[in-house]
Amino acid sequence: MAKKNAFYAQSGGVTAVINASACGVIETARKHKDKIGKVYAGRNGIIGALTEDLIDTTKESAAAIAALRHTPSGGFGSCRYKLKSLEQNRREYERLIEVFKAHNIGYFFYNGGGDSADTCLKISQIGEALGYPLQAIHVPKTVDNDLPITDNCPGFGSVAKYIAVSTLEATFDVRSMHKTSTKVFVLEVMGRHAGWIAAAGAMASTKSLELPIVILFPEIAFDKAAFLARVDALVKEHGYCTVVVSEGVHDADGKFLSDQGLRDAFGHAQLGGAAPVIAGIVKEGLGVKYHWAVADYLQRAARHIASKSDVAQAYATGKSAVELALKGRNSVMPAIKRISDKPYKWKIEVAELKDVANKEKFMPRDFITKDGFGITDKCRRYLAPLIQGEDYPPYKDGLPAFVTLKNMAVAKKLPGEFKI
Amino acid sequence: MAKKNAFYAQSGGVTAVINASACGVIETARKHKDKIGKVYAGRNGIIGALTEDLIDTTKESAAAIAALRHTPSGGFGSCRYKLKSLEQNRREYERLIEVFKAHNIGYFFYNGGGDSADTCLKISQIGEALGYPLQAIHVPKTVDNDLPITDNCPGFGSVAKYIAVSTLEATFDVRSMHKTSTKVFVLEVMGRHAGWIAAAGAMASTKSLELPIVILFPEIAFDKAAFLARVDALVKEHGYCTVVVSEGVHDADGKFLSDQGLRDAFGHAQLGGAAPVIAGIVKEGLGVKYHWAVADYLQRAARHIASKSDVAQAYATGKSAVELALKGRNSVMPAIKRISDKPYKWKIEVAELKDVANKEKFMPRDFITKDGFGITDKCRRYLAPLIQGEDYPPYKDGLPAFVTLKNMAVAKKLPGEFKI
Numbered sequence: 145m146a147k148k149n150a151f152y153a154q155s156g157g158v159t160a161v162i163n164a165s166a167c168g169v170i171e172t173a174r175k176h177k178d179k180i181g182k183v184y185a186g187r188n189g190i191i192g193a194l195t196e197d198l199i200d201t202t203k204e205s206a207a208a209i210a211a212l213r214h215t216p217s218g219g220f221g222s223c224r225y226k227l228k229s230l231e232q233n234r235r236e237y238e239r240l241i242e243v244f245k246a247h248n249i250g251y252f253f254y255n256g257g258g259d260s261a262d263t264c265l266k267i268s269q270i271g272e273a274l275g276y277p278l279q280a281i282h283v284p285k286t287v288d289n290d291l292p293i294t295d296n297c298p299g300f301g302s303v304a305k306y307i308a309v310s311t312l313e314a315t316f317d318v319r320s321m322h323k324t325s326t327k328v329f330v331l332e333v334m335g336r337h338a339g340w341i342a343a344a345g346a347m348a349s350t351k352s353l354e355l356p357i358v359i360l361f362p363e364i365a366f367d368k369a370a371f372l373a374r375v376d377a378l379v380k381e382h383g384y385c386t387v388v389v390s391e392g393v394h395d396a397d398g399k400f401l402s403d404q405g406l407r408d409a410f411g412h413a414q415l416g417g418a419a420p421v422i423a424g425i426v427k428e429g430l431g432v433k434y435h436w437a438v439a440d441y442l443q444r445a446a447r448h449i450a451s452k453s454d455v456a457q458a459y460a461t462g463k464s465a466v467e468l469a470l471k472g473r474n475s476v477m478p479a480i481k482r483i484s485d486k487p488y489k490w491k492i493e494v495a496e497l498k499d500v501a502n503k504e505k506f507m508p509r510d511f512i513t514k515d516g517f518g519i520t521d522k523c524r525r526y527l528a529p530l531i532q533g534e535d536y537p538p539y540k541d542g543l544p545a546f547v548t549l550k551n552m553a554v555a556k557k558l559p560g561e562f563k564i
Numbered sequence: 565m566a567k568k569n570a571f572y573a574q575s576g577g578v579t580a581v582i583n584a585s586a587c588g589v590i591e592t593a594r595k596h597k598d599k600i601g602k603v604y605a606g607r608n609g610i611i612g613a614l615t616e617d618l619i620d621t622t623k624e625s626a627a628a629i630a631a632l633r634h635t636p637s638g639g640f641g642s643c644r645y646k647l648k649s650l651e652q653n654r655r656e657y658e659r660l661i662e663v664f665k666a667h668n669i670g671y672f673f674y675n676g677g678g679d680s681a682d683t684c685l686k687i688s689q690i691g692e693a694l695g696y697p698l699q700a701i702h703v704p705k706t707v708d709n710d711l712p713i714t715d716n717c718p719g720f721g722s723v724a725k726y727i728a729v730s731t732l733e734a735t736f737d738v739r740s741m742h743k744t745s746t747k748v749f750v751l752e753v754m755g756r757h758a759g760w761i762a763a764a765g766a767m768a769s770t771k772s773l774e775l776p777i778v779i780l781f782p783e784i785a786f787d788k789a790a791f792l793a794r795v796d797a798l799v800k801e802h803g804y805c806t807v808v809v810s811e812g813v814h815d816a817d818g819k820f821l822s823d824q825g826l827r828d829a830f831g832h833a834q835l836g837g838a839a840p841v842i843a844g845i846v847k848e849g850l851g852v853k854y855h856w857a858v859a860d861y862l863q864r865a866a867r868h869i870a871s872k873s874d875v876a877q878a879y880a881t882g883k884s885a886v887e888l889a890l891k892g893r894n895s896v897m898p899a900i901k902r903i904s905d906k907p908y909k910w911k912i913e914v915a916e917l918k919d920v921a922n923k924e925k926f927m928p929r930d931f932i933t934k935d936g937f938g939i940t941d942k943c944r945r946y947l948a949p950l951i952q953g954e955d956y957p958p959y960k961d962g963l964p965a966f967v968t969l970k971n972m973a974v975a976k977k978l979p980g981e982f983k984i
Contacts, residue, residue: 158740160733188743216733218740225744305962312963313580313636313865320578320638323608324645329861350961353968417840419858437860438839441749445733448869451962531962541770542725542871542951543732548773 147179148250150469151193152201153186154218154285155225155256155263159299160306160447161458162285163219165255167212168462169283170201174209179470184247184554188221190254190263194236194564196243198554211547213459214537216447219549225564227263230270237270239562245276246557251469252278255462257286257297261477262501268475281465282477282497285458287444289340292503293495294479296530298461299444301454304344305531306446307333307388310439312348315355315386318435322384328375328426329386330436332419334443336392339363339507341443345388346519347527356385357518360422362392363507364516366401372429374517379432387426389418448544452533453488464492488529567599568670570889571613572621573606574638574705575645575676575683579719580726580867581878582705583639585675587632588882589703590621594629599890604667604974608641610674610683614656614984616663618974631967633879634957636867639969645984647683650690657690659982665696666977671889672698675882677706677717681897682921688895701885702897702917705878707864709760712923713915714899718881719864721874721950724764726866727753727808728951730859732768735775735806738855742804748795748846749806750856752839754863756812759783759927761863765808766939767947776805777938780842782812783927784936786821792849794937799852807846809838868964872953873908884912908949 152169154162166185173180185199186192192199199220201209212219227236244252252271254264261282268280284291289300311331318329335341339361349355356378360366378385394400402418419436426434457480464478475497483489511523519527537544572589574582586605593600605619606612612619619640621629632639647656664672672691674684681702688700704711709720731751738749755761759781769775776798780786798805814820822838839856846854877900884898895917903909931943939947957964 154740158737191743215736217736221743222740223744224741308963309868310862310866312966313867314861316635316637316966317578317861317865320574320642321644323611323641324643326861331862348963350963420837435860436858437862438856438858439862440855440857441734441737441746442730442751442857442859442862445737446730447733448729528961533962534956534959536954536956539954541948542953543728543768543770546732546736 147181149181149248150183150251150253151186151244151249152183152253153189153192153255154220154222155189155254155260156222157287157444158218158222159285159287159444160216160302160450161298161455162255163212163215163217164455164458165283165285165298165462166219167209168459169253169466170209172463172466176466176470180251181248184249185220187551189223189225190227191223191225191564193240193243195562196556196558198247199551200554203552204549208547208549213455214447215546216445220551226259227266230266237266238274240267241271241274241276242558244278247554250278252280253283253465254280255283255285257288258291258502258504261497265475265497265501279469279472279474281469281473282500283461283465284477284479287341288335288338290338290504290506291500292505293500295482295490296480298454298458300340301451301457301530302446303334303341303443304527305451306443306449307341307344307439308347308531309449311345311357311386311388314437315348315357318384318386325433326435327379327384327432328434330419330422330434331386331388332391332417332438333388335362335390337362337504337506339390342388342390343507343511343519343523344527344531347524347531356382358385358387359518360387360389360393361507361512361516362390362394364512365396366393368425372425374515375426376430379430387422389422391418393418447537450535451531452535453530455535457490460492468494485525485529488532567601569601569668570603570671570673571606571664571669572603572673573609573612573675574640574642575609575674575680576642577707577864578638578642579705579707579864580636580722580870581718581875582675583632583635583637584875584878585703585705585718585882586639587629588879589673589886590629592883592886596886596890600671601668604669605640607971609643609645610647611643611645611984613660613663615982616976616978618667619971620974623972624969628967628969633875634867635966636865640971646679647686650686657686658694660687661691661694661696662978664698667974670698672700673703673885674700675703675705677708678711678922678924681917685895685917685921699889699892699894701889701893702920703881703885704897704899707761708755708758710758710924710926711920712925713920715902715910716900716950718874718878720760721871721877722866723754723761723863724947725871725951726863726869727761727764727859728767729869731765731777731806731808734857735768735777738804738806745853746855747799747804747852748854750839750842750854751806751808752811752837752858753808755782755810757782757924757926759810762808762810763927763931763939763943764947764951767944767951776802778805778807779938780807780809780813781927781932781936782810782814784932785816786813788845792845794935795846796850799850807842809842811838813838867957870955871951872955873950875955877910880912888914905945905949908952
């Protein structure tokens with residue numbers, strides 16, 4: 145078989161460790177130059193492939209590629225762009241194959257969540273159908289931890305660590321202030337459908353130091369009266385409490401808490417968050433002083449407090465993806481298999497993409513306490529290893545020394561422009 | 565002179581390093597047992613003194629006191645409680661002296677911002693007037709960096725580092741996403757009157773890596789048209805930008821941006837932040853996709869990414885306060901004097917409380933660029949050393965190993981209860 149080039153792209157919301165997967169892919173491919181030619185990256189994800197805007201990663205030094213391991217965000221740019229079904233937009237799939245053919249690309253590594261697993265699967269199928277077989281390997285990434293099969297998802301451990309650490313720190317803060325000031329602190333975290341990130345907030349409370357923390361999961365319909373009763377009880381017992389609310393929390397009718405039809409003085413609609421709504425409910429219901437924070441991008445970009453096990457797994461899945469390609473595998477994803485909780489042991493297994501694509505993994509009910517406001521010991525055992533260890537980036541002049549790649553373009557070979 | 569006990573209390577909003585000052589006070593006092601008896605701490609700040617709710621710090625182990633150095637928040641509890649003037653509430657001052665007398669307290673260490681410097685000054689004066697001389701020493705603390713005389717204020721360097729690091733990380737995130745998704749990221753930071761914390765966001769952009777960051781300072785009246793023009797230009801040039809907005813930003817009439825008279829669908833008032841308002845202005849004015857975050861307590865509690873120079877200065881001011889007391893000083897505050905920017909050298913000097921109390925230090929106009937949206941090189945030289953160095957806490961099971969003190973009460977000696 146003639147030596148083929150590889151294509152790598154980042155998809156969807158980026159994380160603190162998706163570049164560690166890129167690092168795993170590129171460093172491993174560089175070790176197999178007899179079998180894999182150049183690694184081309186898509187500028188801004190799959191759009192780079194569609195528009196033939198490829199980045200030549202061979203122009204990057206070994207040091208720059210190594211620095212991807214400690215650099216958050218998508219080093220090559222990502223995108224939110226879901227390919228339509230083959231029936232709806234066959235032209236896009238054909239175009240991808242044309243670009244891959246033009247650049248002698250035989251390996252397709254796609255680093256993303258559930259949607260991109262689906263795209264990856266389709267591309268492996270269309271390659272076959274169009275007579276240009278590609279080996280398509282999906283590299284898992286999502287802060288939401290909602291991919292099936294894999295025990296956990298690279299990107300999640302670091303956001304979980306950030307939320308656990310931040311919840312602990314902020315809870316210490318409100319504990320100091322509650323006598324005369326703030327009694328309830330509300331932190332809004334990501335997770336539109338699954339409550340994994342919110343659950344991490346509960347890890348701030350431990351057996352050796354129990355802290356009053358209420359978690360609001362998207363899996364549990366919001367019950368205002370029950371919530372207020374719980375907060376009131378905690379404030380009466382401890383003097384204060386922290387509420388960690390998932391952005392996706394909704395009531396029994398499916399209406400998001402963050403969607404309260406807010407209007408400013410001129411009647412303009414305002415996009416609020418769930419945190420200020422919860423804070424308002426606490427103020428109105430209990431009359432206590434509150435503070436609220438919305439972590440938003442800070443949580444998923446927080447490479448400065450990344451989980452060591454998460455960084456290791458992000459790198460390992462990237463490395464494994466290349467190794468699977470070298471073994472001739474197609475339509476698969478390296479998945480994390482947990483061997484033991486304590487000491488934490490894991491290995492990489494192989495999942496079929498058809499089993500991964502378009503499936504969401506929610507918090508199991510037995511991970512959530514009966515009252516719906518906390519996590520069970522089972523959940524705690526699951527989460528504990530994922531936030532283990534620190535993996536600090538190097539610093540220069542007080543700031544993390546992240547890398548910005550040169551991202552030099554590969555000369556185009558196809559005529560005309562492809563409109564997306 | 566008979567050996568006197570010391571009183572220490574934490575005041576106002578807590579920080580990532582106020583406990584490092586407490587550590588400096590207590591460890592230094594313990595080294596001078598010949599001159600200073602016990603260190604009593606006020607439970608929840610000055611309220612602990614008024615209500616005779618004193619904590620016996622001698623019950624804490626050396627290891628526990630040492631751990632205060634890496635523990636955020638107020639280990640003894642803080643409060644927002646400003647003593648009225650002597651004319652308005654003489655009874656409170658007399659009560660303090662009664663409590664101090666009852667517990668043989670001769671040293672008063674008050675750890676706080678401008679208001680507490682004023683309280684500290686008054687207490688030194690009333691002690692004298694009531695025939696119970698006290699040595700009152702103020703230990704500077706405020707994330708706002710708005711105390712005069714001292715070059716910078718313990719607590720500020722760490723929040724500045726957190727904001728600089730978080731702005732860098734989130735800007736990398738939006739840089740990755742801007743092609744098809746978020747183009748403007750808005751981060752709201754603390755600073756009701758002074759823009760020091762917001763200024764720190766601009767440190768994420770450096771000479772070696774210039775990033776499109778817009779800062780909104782409370783010192784500059786918000787000009788919507790100029791702001792939109794600036795953001796538009798940056799988005800056109802770079803494809804994206806980050807806006808760091810101080811919570812205290814207001815228009816030319818003094819109206820806070822965060823005070824937009826928000827109402828929910830039922831007409832209930834909602835307390836919004838400045839970030840969602842700025843995001844709304846960007847959306848309405850430019851029609852681009854945005855994300856926003858509000859750091860709130862996360863920023864001032866973020867001991868996990870504290871500045872090493874800040875921790876050192878917080879400890880040094882606590883230590884120096886005790887040394888000043890031993891030298892017989894009264895009505896003073898240890899202040900940080902900068903000797904050189906690079907290499908960063910500083911020492912502790914002595915400031916008179918009358919020069920510190922009730923004065924706010926704002927960003928000088930020549931620290932802000934002419935257009936009002938950035939910082940000058942002069943400001944950069946000032947800020948750079950303050951975010952230098954990392955001072956990581958120890959971790960256990962993935963979380964920082966913060967200390968929670970025993971905080972055992974001292975037996976009361978006075979009859980009755982004092983109502984505050």
